[in-house]
Amino acid sequence: MASISLDAAIRSLDRDGDGKISAAELALCMVSLMGVELPQEEAAALVALADGDGDGLLEVEELASVLQAGGEEEAERDLLAAFETYESDGEGCITPVSLRRTLSMLGTSKEVHECKEMICRFDLDGNGVLSFEEFKIMMMV
Incomplete structure (x- = not known):
């Protein structure tokens, strides 16, 4: 069985090609992957919470923690x-x-x-x- 990796998902959502997801890209990601409208302020807050290295962007592992949040x-x-x-x-x-x-x-x-x-x-x-x-x-x- 073939599978899509989170790396591949990030590449498809990474609009500027930097290998990371910004708050704006996260908001788009939530709509496209989960059908959830996420206001820019909330996206920025989620990025800030999950951003372990403090660069203001989400890497693969950080995005995974955001996507897995919730029950x-x-x-x-x-x-x-x-x-x-x-x-x-x-x-x-x-x-x-x-x-x-x-x-x-x-x-x-x-x-x-x-x-x-x-x-x-x-x-x-x-x-x-x-x-x-x-x-x-x-x-x-």
């Missing part, structure tokens, strides 16, 4: 909200087309074949789409 129940609700963002076709799964559309809304342009490849990495049952359970596994890796 499992809240995390499940957040994951479901994020899943529903990507699953915009009402089919109960993330399709290559719905993934492409959501990524485009988030400012990342991908072709359908690229979205198929992304889905393939976590499509455990081989049906070409991501169920909520497969999405959870992807997000927890």
Whole structure:
């Protein structure tokens, strides 16, 4: 089973390419990964709390602590909200087309074949789409 690393997630969310997540990038990350709107002030406060080296930016381990904050129940609700963002076709799964559309809304342009490849990495049952359970596994890796 292939998996996406937190390093890869940071690279995809790291708008300025410095290998770290700023408060602005964290706010965007929370919307794209978890479907949670995070005001800039709260994002800055979270960065300050989790920023172990004091550089004002989150590294991989620091981002992991932010994403894992909260209870499992809240995390499940957040994951479901994020899943529903990507699953915009009402089919109960993330399709290559719905993934492409959501990524485009988030400012990342991908072709359908690229979205198929992304889905393939976590499509455990081989049906070409991501169920909520497969999405959870992807997000927890």
